[in-house]
Amino acid sequence: MVNTVQLDDQQIKTFQDNGVVLIRGLFKDWIEPLRAGIDHNMKQPGEYGKNYTQDGQSGHFFGDYCNWQRIPQYRDFLFNSPAAEVTAQLVGSDTIRIFHEHVLVKEPGTTQKTPWHHDQPYYCVDGKQLCSLWIPLDPVAQSVCPEFIAGSHQWGKFFVPTKFTGAQYQREDEQLSVMPDIDNERDDYDILSWSLEPGDCIAFHYLTVHGAPQNLSDQRRRAFSARLMGDDAVFAERGGEISPPFPGIEKKLSPGAPMDAEEFPVVYG
Ligand SMILES: O=C(O)CCC(=O)C(=O)O
DSSP states (O other): OOOOOOOOOOHHHHHHHHSEEEEETTTTGGGHHHHHHHHHHHHSSSOOOOEEETTOOSSSSEESSSTTTOHHHHHHHHHSSSSHHHHHHHTOOOOEEEEEEEEEEEETTTTEEEEEEOGGGGGGESSSOOEEEEEEEEEEEEOTTEEETTTTEEEEEEOBBOTTTTTOOOOOOOOOOOOOOGOOOGGGOOOEOOOOOOOOOOEEEETTEEEEEBSSSSOOOEEEEEEEEEOOOEEEESOOOOOSSTTTTHHOEOOOOOOOTSSOOOOEO
């Protein structure tokens, strides 16, 4: 059942200005269902399931996406939680579609960092009303929490897309910028992160630059990330590999067309 949630103006303004906002306790009623969904997902990974951990690195960084059609708890969350309603308020949209969901589990002792990146250059979508909701399902110490650069969604840059393994996507596009060496220039940026409780929500724009530290804590770091899109989302061709791949999508949608395909159902409005 959808519980109506009304964000306050300051939360919406923070999202618009910083490209990221923390909303405490938003999904506390969804912790158990999402944990059950992730258990199912890790026991039976989908076709895109991955271990992002590199040879020789310790721990385990599991990722998978595009499983909401087969994992009932994910579907229920996307259709029946306040996720879509809250996203509509953050991005100022009348409708919300699912883009996909992404599960990211960093087990204790994982030395793999998530590299600094932003998501839009490898997503097949353009627009301004675009938002991911990163939801921890375990307590997350600030030293383990993903980090976000405030205001980076407004830099007007598209960075060379980077995989979570650190490899770069193959691209011909000369307009793409190279990600600055943020870790060596941290004082130059307004880097935001928090100590989190299960059911909190970090909402961030697809253009907001972010990364995540190692998980050297003794806690699992299970996260469910809902990728949602508002009214102005349109299909984009990227001239190379995209993630998720959405096979055949270019036969259904033309560049610049609304994301009106069965892969991307409307869940709000
Ligand atoms: O969970 C992580 O380590 C990274 C999260 C992320 O990059 C994302 O949700 O877009």
